[in-house]
Amino acid sequence: MRALRILLIMAVVLGGIFVAADRIAVNMAESEAADKIKSSQGLNSTPEVSIKGFPFLTQVLGKELDEIDVSISGITGSAGGHTVNVTEVKAELLDVKINSSFSSATASRADGSARISYADLSKAAPKGATVSYAGPERAANGQVKLTGPLDELLEGAGIEIPGALEGLVKGRTVSTYSKVSLHAGTTVRLKAETLPSLPLPGFDEKLRELVDYDLKIDGLPSSIKLDKLEATKEGLRFSGIGTDVSLAG
Known part of the structure:
Protein backbone atom coordinates (compact mmCIF):
# COMPACT_ATOMS: atom_id res chain seq x y z
CA MET A 1 0.00 0.00 0.00
CA ILE A 116 -16.99 49.79 -35.48
CA SER A 117 -19.27 51.38 -32.90
CA TYR A 118 -21.90 53.97 -33.81
CA ALA A 119 -19.99 56.46 -31.66
CA ASP A 120 -16.91 55.98 -33.83
CA LEU A 121 -18.98 56.10 -37.02
CA SER A 122 -20.33 59.45 -35.81
CA LYS A 123 -16.78 60.73 -35.27
CA ALA A 124 -16.04 60.01 -38.94
CA ALA A 125 -19.35 61.46 -40.15
CA PRO A 126 -19.78 65.02 -41.45
CA LYS A 127 -19.64 67.72 -38.77
CA GLY A 128 -22.90 67.87 -36.84
CA ALA A 129 -24.09 64.41 -37.94
CA THR A 130 -24.78 61.47 -35.65
CA VAL A 131 -24.92 57.84 -36.82
CA SER A 132 -27.12 55.45 -34.84
CA TYR A 133 -28.97 52.14 -34.89
CA ALA A 134 -31.82 52.19 -37.41
CA GLY A 135 -34.01 49.56 -35.74
CA PRO A 136 -34.22 45.81 -36.38
CA GLU A 137 -36.07 45.95 -39.71
CA ARG A 138 -33.81 48.52 -41.36
CA ALA A 139 -30.68 47.07 -39.75
CA ALA A 140 -31.52 43.72 -41.34
CA ASN A 141 -31.25 45.53 -44.69
CA GLY A 142 -27.87 46.99 -43.77
CA GLN A 143 -29.10 50.49 -42.93
CA VAL A 144 -28.07 52.98 -40.25
CA LYS A 145 -29.72 56.25 -39.22
CA LEU A 146 -27.99 59.58 -39.79
CA THR A 147 -29.33 62.77 -38.19
CA GLY A 148 -28.09 66.29 -37.60
CA PRO A 149 -29.05 69.98 -37.50
CA LEU A 150 -29.18 71.25 -41.08
CA ASP A 151 -27.34 74.50 -40.32
CA GLU A 152 -24.46 72.61 -38.62
CA LEU A 153 -24.21 70.14 -41.49
CA LEU A 154 -24.04 72.89 -44.09
CA GLU A 155 -21.61 74.91 -41.99
CA GLY A 156 -19.39 71.86 -41.49
CA ALA A 157 -19.30 71.39 -45.26
CA GLY A 158 -18.28 75.00 -45.76
CA ILE A 159 -21.56 75.87 -47.49
CA GLU A 160 -22.63 79.46 -46.95
CA ILE A 161 -26.31 80.11 -46.38
CA PRO A 162 -27.65 83.39 -47.80
CA GLY A 163 -28.84 85.66 -45.00
CA ALA A 164 -32.35 85.77 -46.42
CA LEU A 165 -32.60 81.99 -46.12
CA GLU A 166 -31.11 81.50 -42.65
CA GLY A 167 -34.59 81.44 -41.08
CA LEU A 168 -35.53 78.45 -43.26
CA VAL A 169 -32.55 76.45 -41.99
CA LYS A 170 -32.32 77.40 -38.32
CA GLY A 171 -33.75 74.71 -36.04
CA ARG A 172 -34.35 72.24 -38.89
CA THR A 173 -33.07 68.68 -38.38
CA VAL A 174 -32.15 66.37 -41.23
CA SER A 175 -32.83 62.66 -40.72
CA THR A 176 -32.14 59.95 -43.25
CA TYR A 177 -31.37 56.24 -43.48
CA SER A 178 -28.12 55.29 -45.13
CA LYS A 179 -27.30 51.97 -46.76
CA VAL A 180 -23.94 50.65 -45.58
CA SER A 181 -21.81 48.53 -47.90
CA LEU A 182 -18.30 47.09 -47.86
CA HIS A 183 -15.96 47.56 -50.83
CA ALA A 184 -12.68 45.73 -51.47
CA GLY A 185 -12.76 44.51 -47.87
CA THR A 186 -11.35 47.78 -46.54
CA THR A 187 -13.80 50.60 -47.36
CA VAL A 188 -17.12 51.17 -45.59
CA ARG A 189 -19.49 53.21 -47.75
CA LEU A 190 -22.55 55.08 -46.40
CA LYS A 191 -25.08 56.20 -48.98
CA ALA A 192 -28.42 57.82 -48.08
CA GLU A 193 -31.42 55.91 -49.43
CA THR A 194 -33.59 59.03 -49.60
CA LEU A 195 -33.14 62.64 -48.55
CA PRO A 196 -35.73 65.08 -47.25
CA SER A 197 -36.67 67.98 -49.52
CA LEU A 198 -34.88 71.14 -48.46
CA PRO A 199 -36.38 74.61 -48.44
CA LEU A 200 -33.23 75.81 -50.21
CA PRO A 201 -33.23 75.65 -54.02
CA GLY A 202 -30.22 73.75 -55.38
CA PHE A 203 -29.06 72.53 -51.97
CA ASP A 204 -30.39 68.97 -52.26
CA GLU A 205 -27.36 67.72 -54.20
CA LYS A 206 -25.00 69.53 -51.85
CA LEU A 207 -26.62 67.71 -48.94
CA ARG A 208 -26.25 64.42 -50.80
CA GLU A 209 -22.52 65.03 -51.29
CA LEU A 210 -22.29 65.78 -47.59
CA VAL A 211 -24.06 62.78 -46.01
CA ASP A 212 -22.65 60.16 -48.41
CA TYR A 213 -19.12 59.28 -47.31
CA ASP A 214 -16.51 56.50 -47.25
CA LEU A 215 -14.61 55.20 -44.25
CA LYS A 216 -11.26 53.60 -45.16
CA ILE A 217 -9.98 50.87 -42.79
CA ASP A 218 -6.20 50.57 -42.52
CA GLY A 219 -3.99 47.85 -41.05
CA LEU A 220 -6.14 44.73 -41.39
CA PRO A 221 -4.43 41.34 -41.84
CA SER A 222 -3.43 41.04 -45.48
CA SER A 223 -4.80 37.51 -45.98
CA ILE A 224 -8.24 38.01 -44.43
CA LYS A 225 -10.70 39.84 -46.65
CA LEU A 226 -13.73 41.15 -44.80
CA ASP A 227 -16.72 40.62 -47.10
CA LYS A 228 -19.76 40.44 -44.83
CA LEU A 229 -21.35 43.36 -42.96
CA GLU A 230 -24.03 43.35 -40.29
CA ALA A 231 -25.68 46.34 -38.59
CA THR A 232 -26.21 45.46 -34.93
CA LYS A 233 -27.42 47.45 -31.91
CA GLU A 234 -23.78 48.05 -30.89
CA GLY A 235 -22.45 49.07 -34.30
CA LEU A 236 -21.28 47.59 -37.59
CA ARG A 237 -19.83 44.09 -37.44
CA PHE A 238 -17.62 42.79 -40.24
CA SER A 239 -16.49 39.25 -40.96
Whole structure:
Protein backbone atom coordinates (compact mmCIF):
# COMPACT_ATOMS: atom_id res chain seq x y z
CA MET A 1 0.00 0.00 0.00
CA ARG A 2 2.88 2.32 0.83
CA ALA A 3 4.44 1.64 -2.57
CA LEU A 4 1.15 2.49 -4.27
CA ARG A 5 0.98 5.80 -2.42
CA ILE A 6 4.55 6.60 -3.50
CA LEU A 7 3.68 5.81 -7.12
CA LEU A 8 0.60 8.02 -6.96
CA ILE A 9 2.61 10.90 -5.48
CA MET A 10 5.26 10.51 -8.18
CA ALA A 11 2.56 10.48 -10.85
CA VAL A 12 1.06 13.71 -9.49
CA VAL A 13 4.49 15.37 -9.26
CA LEU A 14 5.51 14.30 -12.76
CA GLY A 15 2.12 15.33 -14.09
CA GLY A 16 2.57 18.75 -12.52
CA ILE A 17 6.03 19.07 -14.05
CA PHE A 18 4.64 18.12 -17.46
CA VAL A 19 1.81 20.64 -17.20
CA ALA A 20 4.24 23.37 -16.10
CA ALA A 21 6.61 22.55 -18.96
CA ASP A 22 3.69 22.48 -21.39
CA ARG A 23 2.48 25.93 -20.25
CA ILE A 24 5.99 27.40 -20.46
CA ALA A 25 6.35 26.01 -23.98
CA VAL A 26 2.98 27.37 -25.12
CA ASN A 27 3.75 30.82 -23.71
CA MET A 28 7.01 30.93 -25.64
CA ALA A 29 5.26 29.70 -28.78
CA GLU A 30 2.53 32.34 -28.45
CA SER A 31 5.14 35.09 -28.27
CA GLU A 32 6.97 33.70 -31.32
CA ALA A 33 3.69 33.29 -33.22
CA ALA A 34 2.71 36.90 -32.45
CA ASP A 35 5.93 38.14 -34.04
CA LYS A 36 5.44 35.87 -37.08
CA ILE A 37 1.84 37.02 -37.58
CA LYS A 38 2.81 40.69 -37.27
CA SER A 39 5.49 40.42 -39.95
CA SER A 40 3.66 38.05 -42.32
CA GLN A 41 0.34 39.95 -42.21
CA GLY A 42 1.79 43.47 -42.36
CA LEU A 43 0.31 44.58 -39.04
CA ASN A 44 1.23 47.84 -37.33
CA SER A 45 1.25 46.36 -33.83
CA THR A 46 2.05 42.98 -32.27
CA PRO A 47 -1.15 40.99 -31.76
CA GLU A 48 -2.18 38.95 -28.73
CA VAL A 49 -2.02 35.23 -29.49
CA SER A 50 -3.65 32.31 -27.69
CA ILE A 51 -2.88 28.74 -28.76
CA LYS A 52 -5.78 26.44 -27.94
CA GLY A 53 -5.71 22.77 -27.03
CA PHE A 54 -3.94 20.68 -24.40
CA PRO A 55 -1.38 19.33 -24.25
CA PHE A 56 0.49 21.73 -26.49
CA LEU A 57 3.68 19.68 -26.74
CA THR A 58 1.93 16.69 -28.30
CA GLN A 59 0.39 19.02 -30.92
CA VAL A 60 3.85 20.36 -31.73
CA LEU A 61 5.26 16.85 -32.07
CA GLY A 62 2.47 16.14 -34.55
CA LYS A 63 3.27 19.47 -36.30
CA GLU A 64 -0.35 20.50 -36.27
CA LEU A 65 -2.22 22.94 -34.00
CA ASP A 66 -6.00 22.86 -33.74
CA GLU A 67 -6.58 26.58 -33.30
CA ILE A 68 -4.76 29.86 -32.73
CA ASP A 69 -6.82 32.87 -31.64
CA VAL A 70 -5.46 36.31 -32.51
CA SER A 71 -6.60 39.70 -31.15
CA ILE A 72 -5.32 42.76 -33.02
CA SER A 73 -5.18 46.35 -31.79
CA GLY A 74 -4.20 49.58 -33.51
CA ILE A 75 -6.58 49.17 -36.46
CA THR A 76 -8.11 52.49 -37.52
CA GLY A 77 -10.53 53.94 -40.02
CA SER A 78 -10.36 57.37 -41.62
CA ALA A 79 -12.84 59.65 -43.38
CA GLY A 80 -12.68 63.36 -44.11
CA GLY A 81 -9.54 63.82 -42.04
CA HIS A 82 -11.06 62.06 -39.01
CA THR A 83 -9.50 58.90 -37.55
CA VAL A 84 -11.52 56.38 -35.54
CA ASN A 85 -10.81 53.08 -33.85
CA VAL A 86 -11.85 49.73 -35.26
CA THR A 87 -12.43 47.48 -32.25
CA GLU A 88 -12.68 43.78 -31.52
CA VAL A 89 -10.48 42.83 -34.46
CA LYS A 90 -10.00 39.09 -34.16
CA ALA A 91 -8.91 36.10 -36.21
CA GLU A 92 -9.31 32.40 -35.54
CA LEU A 93 -6.62 30.39 -37.33
CA LEU A 94 -7.76 26.79 -37.74
CA ASP A 95 -5.91 23.59 -38.63
CA VAL A 96 -2.45 25.17 -38.44
CA LYS A 97 0.27 22.98 -39.96
CA ILE A 98 3.92 23.55 -38.98
CA ASN A 99 6.66 22.94 -41.54
CA SER A 100 9.43 20.39 -41.05
CA SER A 101 11.99 22.94 -39.82
CA PHE A 102 9.50 24.61 -37.43
CA SER A 103 10.29 27.97 -39.09
CA SER A 104 6.80 28.69 -40.45
CA ALA A 105 3.22 27.49 -40.41
CA THR A 106 0.10 27.66 -42.55
CA ALA A 107 -3.51 27.86 -41.37
CA SER A 108 -5.98 26.03 -43.59
CA ARG A 109 -8.66 28.57 -42.64
CA ALA A 110 -8.81 31.92 -40.89
CA ASP A 111 -12.07 33.48 -39.68
CA GLY A 112 -11.72 37.23 -39.16
CA SER A 113 -14.06 39.78 -37.58
CA ALA A 114 -14.09 43.44 -36.54
CA ARG A 115 -16.51 46.04 -35.19
CA ILE A 116 -16.99 49.79 -35.48
CA SER A 117 -19.27 51.38 -32.90
CA TYR A 118 -21.90 53.97 -33.81
CA ALA A 119 -19.99 56.46 -31.66
CA ASP A 120 -16.91 55.98 -33.83
CA LEU A 121 -18.98 56.10 -37.02
CA SER A 122 -20.33 59.45 -35.81
CA LYS A 123 -16.78 60.73 -35.27
CA ALA A 124 -16.04 60.01 -38.94
CA ALA A 125 -19.35 61.46 -40.15
CA PRO A 126 -19.78 65.02 -41.45
CA LYS A 127 -19.64 67.72 -38.77
CA GLY A 128 -22.90 67.87 -36.84
CA ALA A 129 -24.09 64.41 -37.94
CA THR A 130 -24.78 61.47 -35.65
CA VAL A 131 -24.92 57.84 -36.82
CA SER A 132 -27.12 55.45 -34.84
CA TYR A 133 -28.97 52.14 -34.89
CA ALA A 134 -31.82 52.19 -37.41
CA GLY A 135 -34.01 49.56 -35.74
CA PRO A 136 -34.22 45.81 -36.38
CA GLU A 137 -36.07 45.95 -39.71
CA ARG A 138 -33.81 48.52 -41.36
CA ALA A 139 -30.68 47.07 -39.75
CA ALA A 140 -31.52 43.72 -41.34
CA ASN A 141 -31.25 45.53 -44.69
CA GLY A 142 -27.87 46.99 -43.77
CA GLN A 143 -29.10 50.49 -42.93
CA VAL A 144 -28.07 52.98 -40.25
CA LYS A 145 -29.72 56.25 -39.22
CA LEU A 146 -27.99 59.58 -39.79
CA THR A 147 -29.33 62.77 -38.19
CA GLY A 148 -28.09 66.29 -37.60
CA PRO A 149 -29.05 69.98 -37.50
CA LEU A 150 -29.18 71.25 -41.08
CA ASP A 151 -27.34 74.50 -40.32
CA GLU A 152 -24.46 72.61 -38.62
CA LEU A 153 -24.21 70.14 -41.49
CA LEU A 154 -24.04 72.89 -44.09
CA GLU A 155 -21.61 74.91 -41.99
CA GLY A 156 -19.39 71.86 -41.49
CA ALA A 157 -19.30 71.39 -45.26
CA GLY A 158 -18.28 75.00 -45.76
CA ILE A 159 -21.56 75.87 -47.49
CA GLU A 160 -22.63 79.46 -46.95
CA ILE A 161 -26.31 80.11 -46.38
CA PRO A 162 -27.65 83.39 -47.80
CA GLY A 163 -28.84 85.66 -45.00
CA ALA A 164 -32.35 85.77 -46.42
CA LEU A 165 -32.60 81.99 -46.12
CA GLU A 166 -31.11 81.50 -42.65
CA GLY A 167 -34.59 81.44 -41.08
CA LEU A 168 -35.53 78.45 -43.26
CA VAL A 169 -32.55 76.45 -41.99
CA LYS A 170 -32.32 77.40 -38.32
CA GLY A 171 -33.75 74.71 -36.04
CA ARG A 172 -34.35 72.24 -38.89
CA THR A 173 -33.07 68.68 -38.38
CA VAL A 174 -32.15 66.37 -41.23
CA SER A 175 -32.83 62.66 -40.72
CA THR A 176 -32.14 59.95 -43.25
CA TYR A 177 -31.37 56.24 -43.48
CA SER A 178 -28.12 55.29 -45.13
CA LYS A 179 -27.30 51.97 -46.76
CA VAL A 180 -23.94 50.65 -45.58
CA SER A 181 -21.81 48.53 -47.90
CA LEU A 182 -18.30 47.09 -47.86
CA HIS A 183 -15.96 47.56 -50.83
CA ALA A 184 -12.68 45.73 -51.47
CA GLY A 185 -12.76 44.51 -47.87
CA THR A 186 -11.35 47.78 -46.54
CA THR A 187 -13.80 50.60 -47.36
CA VAL A 188 -17.12 51.17 -45.59
CA ARG A 189 -19.49 53.21 -47.75
CA LEU A 190 -22.55 55.08 -46.40
CA LYS A 191 -25.08 56.20 -48.98
CA ALA A 192 -28.42 57.82 -48.08
CA GLU A 193 -31.42 55.91 -49.43
CA THR A 194 -33.59 59.03 -49.60
CA LEU A 195 -33.14 62.64 -48.55
CA PRO A 196 -35.73 65.08 -47.25
CA SER A 197 -36.67 67.98 -49.52
CA LEU A 198 -34.88 71.14 -48.46
CA PRO A 199 -36.38 74.61 -48.44
CA LEU A 200 -33.23 75.81 -50.21
CA PRO A 201 -33.23 75.65 -54.02
CA GLY A 202 -30.22 73.75 -55.38
CA PHE A 203 -29.06 72.53 -51.97
CA ASP A 204 -30.39 68.97 -52.26
CA GLU A 205 -27.36 67.72 -54.20
CA LYS A 206 -25.00 69.53 -51.85
CA LEU A 207 -26.62 67.71 -48.94
CA ARG A 208 -26.25 64.42 -50.80
CA GLU A 209 -22.52 65.03 -51.29
CA LEU A 210 -22.29 65.78 -47.59
CA VAL A 211 -24.06 62.78 -46.01
CA ASP A 212 -22.65 60.16 -48.41
CA TYR A 213 -19.12 59.28 -47.31
CA ASP A 214 -16.51 56.50 -47.25
CA LEU A 215 -14.61 55.20 -44.25
CA LYS A 216 -11.26 53.60 -45.16
CA ILE A 217 -9.98 50.87 -42.79
CA ASP A 218 -6.20 50.57 -42.52
CA GLY A 219 -3.99 47.85 -41.05
CA LEU A 220 -6.14 44.73 -41.39
CA PRO A 221 -4.43 41.34 -41.84
CA SER A 222 -3.43 41.04 -45.48
CA SER A 223 -4.80 37.51 -45.98
CA ILE A 224 -8.24 38.01 -44.43
CA LYS A 225 -10.70 39.84 -46.65
CA LEU A 226 -13.73 41.15 -44.80
CA ASP A 227 -16.72 40.62 -47.10
CA LYS A 228 -19.76 40.44 -44.83
CA LEU A 229 -21.35 43.36 -42.96
CA GLU A 230 -24.03 43.35 -40.29
CA ALA A 231 -25.68 46.34 -38.59
CA THR A 232 -26.21 45.46 -34.93
CA LYS A 233 -27.42 47.45 -31.91
CA GLU A 234 -23.78 48.05 -30.89
CA GLY A 235 -22.45 49.07 -34.30
CA LEU A 236 -21.28 47.59 -37.59
CA ARG A 237 -19.83 44.09 -37.44
CA PHE A 238 -17.62 42.79 -40.24
CA SER A 239 -16.49 39.25 -40.96
CA GLY A 240 -14.53 37.37 -43.57
CA ILE A 241 -12.64 34.17 -44.28
CA GLY A 242 -9.09 33.54 -45.44
CA THR A 243 -7.62 30.23 -46.64
CA ASP A 244 -4.08 28.87 -46.63
CA VAL A 245 -2.85 31.75 -44.46
CA SER A 246 0.95 31.73 -44.21
CA LEU A 247 2.55 32.59 -40.88
CA ALA A 248 6.08 32.77 -42.19
CA GLY A 249 7.88 35.81 -40.79
